Amino acid sequence: MEKQILIVGAGQAACSLAGKYRQLDSDAVITIVGDEEYLPYQRPPLSKKFVTGEMSVESLFLRPNAWYERNNISLISGRRVVHIDRNSKQIQLDDRRILHYDMLALTTGTRPRVLPSEIGGDLKGVYLVRGIDDAKALATEMTVGRRALVIGGGYIGLEAAAAFRSQGLQVRVVEMADRILQRVSCAETSNYFRKLHHENGVQIYEGLGVERLIGDNGRVVAAEFSDGSTMEVDFVIVGVGVVANDELACEADLEVDQGILVNAFGQTNDKDIFAAGDCTRFKYLGHMIRLESVQNAVDQAESVAANMAGVETAYFPFPWFWSDQFDVKLQIAGLNQGYTDTVVRKGAKPRSMSVWYFSNGRLISVDAINDPRIFMIAKKMLSSNRLASIEQLRDHDFDPKSILVS
Numbered sequence: 028m029e030k031q032i033l034i035v036g037a038g039q040a041a042c043s044l045a046g047k048y049r050q051l052d053s054d055a056v057i058t059i060v061g062d063e064e065y066l067p068y069q070r071p072p073l074s075k076k077f078v079t080g081e082m083s084v085e086s087l088f089l090r091p092n093a094w095y096e097r098n099n100i101s102l103i104s105g106r107r108v109v110h111i112d113r114n115s116k117q118i119q120l121d122d123r124r125i126l127h128y129d130m131l132a133l134t135t136g137t138r139p140r141v142l143p144s145e146i147g148g149d150l151k152g153v154y155l156v157r158g159i160d161d162a163k164a165l166a167t168e169m170t171v172g173r174r175a176l177v178i179g180g181g182y183i184g185l186e187a188a189a190a191f192r193s194q195g196l197q198v199r200v201v202e203m204a205d206r207i208l209q210r211v212s213c214a215e216t217s218n219y220f221r222k223l224h225h226e227n228g229v230q231i232y233e234g235l236g237v238e239r240l241i242g243d244n245g246r247v248v249a250a251e252f253s254d255g256s257t258m259e260v261d262f263v264i265v266g267v268g269v270v271a272n273d274e275l276a277c278e279a280d281l282e283v284d285q286g287i288l289v290n291a292f293g294q295t296n297d298k299d300i301f302a303a304g305d306c307t308r309f310k311y312l313g314h315m316i317r318l319e320s321v322q323n324a325v326d327q328a329e330s331v332a333a334n335m336a337g338v339e340t341a342y343f344p345f346p347w348f349w350s351d352q353f354d355v356k357l358q359i360a361g362l363n364q365g366y367t368d369t370v371v372r373k374g375a376k377p378r379s380m381s382v383w384y385f386s387n388g389r390l391i392s393v394d395a396i397n398d399p400r401i402f403m404i405a406k407k408m409l410s411s412n413r414l415a416s417i418e419q420l421r422d423h424d425f426d427p428k429s430i431l432v433s
């Protein structure tokens with residue numbers, strides 16, 4: 028009998044896992060079950076070029092339908108997995124179908140945090156940006172002059188703000204923390220993006236919370252803030268973080284803690300159940316982390332596929348990420364968690380710069396703003412462990428590339 032490989036969740040990680048597994052085992056029966064109606068797709072453009080109408084739904088698909096057929100990968104779309112029975116090695120779908128597995132992979136991703144209905148989170152005109160349907164609904168608001176309120180000054184909120192402002196809407200961003208991007212970057216990077224948004228006409232309010240959204244006939248018309256002020260709005264975009272889809276794993280008695288806990292091989296506490304992508308939490312340089320990025324979804328999924336196929340492959344991430352806002356590209360190499368020092372360097376081109384993050388004297392991460400060359404150098408440094416020092420980087424005549432060629 029061929030081995031039955033089941034993958035729950037049909038996103039970025041599922042697609043990579045299935046493809047890699049097929050390369051290693053041509054006989055296994057591979058099935059992906061996903062609750063969305065679309066072929067597995069890339070999410071990053073949803074808050075960028077898709078919402079502005081510059082990309083079609085089809086161009087988001089990671090692989091065309093023919094790829095699944097050619098690789099003999101069955102895709103069950105629009106169906107939710109509601110139960111895992113670890114004793115009988117079966118999963119149950121929301122249409123009561125039962126599927127057997129020899130090995131199971133959970134790639135269930137995350138979902139956005141929602142605003143509670145008591146403060147108006149369920150009013151019409153309040154949008155999230157997670158899936159194609161969310162972005163399609165949001166795109167219906169793209170009319171010049173309309174007033175958008177973005178709640179949350181993280182990457183997704185700021186990208187959506189830039190996308191709507193670039194199409195001529197009035198955009199305000201409200202961030203409860205002292206500064207935008209506080210959770211993910213240092214003050215210099217926040218300052219750069221605050222200035223960029225101001226120059227492009229986005230108003231940013233920091234250190235301000237939303238008390239409630241005010242509705243009229245069930246549709247949002249205004250927002251009230253923690254300082255007692257109010258603002259009239261036509262629609263609201265909520266970008267206040269995500270939570271891992273780990274309930275299915277939890278109910279099956281797998282270990283979860285703000286994500287499905289996996290070891291370096293992507294294995295849960297059940298040797299036949301693996302997990303990959305946004306839904307996982309694992310140890311990285313002494314910290315427990317959950318990475319929400321394409322890099323992690325792809326690389327961890329490929330390592331999990333190898334482990335499921337019996338080729339032992341530990342996953343050690345080399346994180347990288349990007350964000351596009353107006354005409355600026357931020358590229359991040361490494362993770363700045365726990366940084367103690369930063370060095371800011373001007374780039375060679377106007378409006379380019381880089382921020383180098385150190386933890387106790389050791390380089391851990393770099394924000395490269397409009398500077399792809401520095402991003403590539405930083406990625407190579409971090410992955411080859413040939414690291415520039417604080418002193419070297421403080422010297423503006425020092426070329427970081429010299430570290431890699433010496």
Ligand SMILES: Cc1cc2nc3c(=O)[nH]c(=O)nc-3n(C[C@H](O)[C@H](O)[C@H](O)COP(=O)(O)OP(=O)(O)OC[C@H]3O[C@@H](n4cnc5c(N)ncnc54)[C@H](O)[C@@H]3O)c2cc1C
Nearest residue numbers: 036038039040062070071108135136304305319320321324
């Ligand atoms: C708007 C937006 C912009 C982004 N921009 C960037 C960026 O610029 N750069 C970057 O690196 N990353 C970006 N990301 C993050 C990146 O898209 C994710 O890290 C990546 O999609 C994670 O892949 P995944 O397979 O783990 O999860 P997902 O792609 O989310 O796939 C999980 C799938 O599982 C399904 N599912 C969950 N539970 C079940 C169940 N019980 N049964 C069946 N199906 C289930 C979900 O509905 C979903 O379709 C962005 C994300 C968003 C939303």
